[in-house]
Each structure stands twice: as structure tokens, then as C-alpha cells.
Amino acid sequence: SQKIEQNSEALNIQEGKTATLTCNYTNYSPAYLQWYRQDPGRGPVFLLLIRENEKEKRKERLKVTFDTTLKQSLFHITASQPADSATYLCALFKSSASKIIFGSGTRLSIRP
């Protein structure tokens, strides 16, 4: 069955540094990959989508890459801030008619 793994359960970095989160998947060939942010006690919030034919997507301080050969996506937050502290989830789907499946998430903490 398909499996989505996100690197370490938790990541702690210094404010101002770049945070890099990893999403790996197996037994699946998604056409689309998304990243969501989830704060404690809240539902996830959509951040970015990247398609299989796109290598990289940027939005403000966020950058996402998608390598379908490695079956991996990297999510970068540059110039990180304490307000970026949250859990980040990657999600995959094949088409507009298919279900969206999520990884287990990485809890990111940015220390001042």
C-alpha cells in the first residue's frame, strides 16, 4: 500500500536559519503534492501545491521541490521566525477525482 514518510517527528532550529522538511513516498505515483500547516488544536491550512511536471515552487519565504525520480519533496522556510513554529504535513493525490492522503507531519520549532 502507499506510504508517506516525513523526516523526524520534530525539528528544532535557530531563528533566521532555513528549515528544511522532507516528505518521501513509496508505492505511489502522485501527480500533485501539497504542503499544509497545522497549529495545535486547529485544522490544517493549505500552503502550496506542486505538480509532477514542476521541479520547484516558491511562495514568499517558502520553497517546495518535487523529485518524482527520488519520490521526494523538500519544503524550505527561509529566514525562519518563531511564528513559523507548527506541524507541517505533506499530502499527495493523483488526479482531481482521487482522494488526498497525508503524511504523519513534522513538528517544527523555531527558537529565538
Next chain:
Amino acid sequence: GAGVSQSPSNKVTEKGKDVELRCDPISGHTALYWYRQSLGQGLEFLIYFQGNSAPDKSGLPSDRFSAERTGGSVSTLTIQRTQQEDSAVYLCASSSPEGRVTGELFFGEGSRLTVL
């Protein structure tokens, strides 16, 4: 309403009781999802409704779980004969037909279920 609404926000029940969780999606959204999130875990897919198509029920963990969506809008997730392992936050999400281009899901705040 402006967002996805879920009720109740918290539910404590005794083992063996049935529970119903309600989701009111954003008006006009044709797709509706139910996910389950256990403490510190990711989102476990349960069921997916898309318009008038037959729902994808492949994530329902047992026949104690069922869901329906009436009139293409409000959805109810029912758990019969609850067990302690059913304790989790149940999240509902919806997306618009245009949202299917990006797949952007709009989530509710979840229903926290505790089975004693």
C-alpha cells in the same frame, strides 16, 4: 457560514455507545473528506465524497464506521459501539470544484472524541 463547521467540538462517551459527528462544509463545495488524527499523529483518511459519485470508503477502519452526505451538503460520520481506540480528533474538509485544480482542502476545527 464562512468556513467548515463541525459539531460537537468535544464528545466524551462510554465504550459501547454510538456517536454521530456532523460536518457542514463550505457552501458550494462538492468534495467532502473525513480524516482521523490520533494524538501526535498525521491524518488518517476515512472517507471521501465527490459530488454525486459513489463515496470512496476505502479508509473506514471497520464496519462500525459509516458516513453519509445528504443533499450534497451536510455529512454525518457515525461510529457504532465505540471502542477506546476510536478516541481521536475527527477532521472534516471540503473543496470547491475550482479547488480541484489545486486540491486545496478547507478544514474544520475537528471533533475531539474521547471514549472512556
